[in-house]
Amino acid sequence: MIHTWPSPAKINLFLYVTGVRSDGYHYIQSLFQFLNYGDTLKIIPNKKGTIELFTGNNSLLNIKNSIITAAELLKEKALYYGRKKTSNFGAKIFLNKKIPIGSGLGGGSSNAATTLIVLNSLWKIKFTLKELATLSLKIGSDIPAFIMGNTTIVEGIGEILHPINRQEKWYLIVYPNLPILTKDIFSSYSIKKNTTKKSIDFLLSSQFYNDFENTVKKKNKKIKKLISMLSLYAPSRITGTGSCVFAEFNDEKSAQKIYSLLPYNVQGFITKSVNISPLHRAFYKKNMQFF
Template structure:
């Protein structure tokens, strides 16, 4: 085989998630918020590919070459969660291999559907396999928590209830419905939402066994809708067709359907100024399926 001919890239899924609800129970002494949420995995998201390289000599992480094939616009490599995740794994395991990482970006940044956190988790899971570093799922989830509160949920890859700051995860399979997810094309700062004095911080905890969508809410939604009129406008439009709610700290909004065709019909009616997609809610992440196929 001609060594100059590159083999086709092998893509690893980096799926989106929805927060079907988000309750804020209080605030810890360290400033983080105590949350309850239901993370719903979707069968749609970004994709990542990894070209593994070898480094000569020391296994010191400073000598490990990890870079994006095409840097993410507006995000320096040092600030990119993908690069941070790969470097963290290399440092933790003293791995002297490197990687050139490609990203097929489909999910909006700052949309509340987990794009960056999911990218970091896929990087940890894929490179742990491709570098043969041998960390367990628990160890990868612990590494991921250092990168962001949502990263462990993507490492574990199951639809689940979450407590604490998001790291206390209880698998909770849900009926696999269809979701029309729409982006109002505004960027909501998570830090701005969580530092606002107007954010509710006293919602009583619920028992997971008692969960019903209709009895929950997103405690961030009203605050964001007040500050971002386009989010409010999108919510008002969607709720005419199906139960609708903002996910996470926004800005994306979702509507729930039992039928794929109906979801696509509503999507076709949506004003072109809003980007959108229809995805199926799944109880097992496509990332776990990809990893299983490798073994």
């Protein structure tokens, strides 16, 4: 049976840089929240040995997409660890892209995580979720949180996860129709002093902030104006190192009211946060096993 799988978006309710490694990777503390919104992937396994990606967004076909990278990594590591002879493992993957590129909503990382989890199951490789999370760090630092599938505090370079439960809220997500690539923000990001690493209890009881927000606002007046406008009505910040701005509400009606005030030159949607990833909920619903 062929299924279509969720590849959910996320927001960073806070994001702090606590240090930099010698290789340039940044140590962070972040609160990683899933949204009931995202891309979908239809994955059809075969024995042709090739991974093929199909999508209406042609720009994603002209680069080394995270989906292809994830599938090839899974084949390589399964063979290396003697889990399976994978030379004839293949798949056709159909991506329905809703998460904007460069938005800070984690689309590429989420796509990679969904690919790893689903193909691990369909190919019967039997890596555990923790093993997949470790493998995924070779692709991107956000991917382990997507794989483990819970609202979580993320530390280190993305490999240290502290799952939590948080009251589910409604969010207005606004995309200003301009992408911001993570590598560009990190390369232009400068701070006089890193944020001091704090305890989880302290982080959750303090006002949330994103250390990259000033850098993004200085580079993009449109985003600065958007944050100022939304902050009149609700707590509002950028997410991750991207261009999307989110505003938090206790109910859908309040979010709809502010959505109606958005300027014409932006895109927006309203969604609810979830403590369990929609991908994990889909596995439970279909009575499938991760490993």
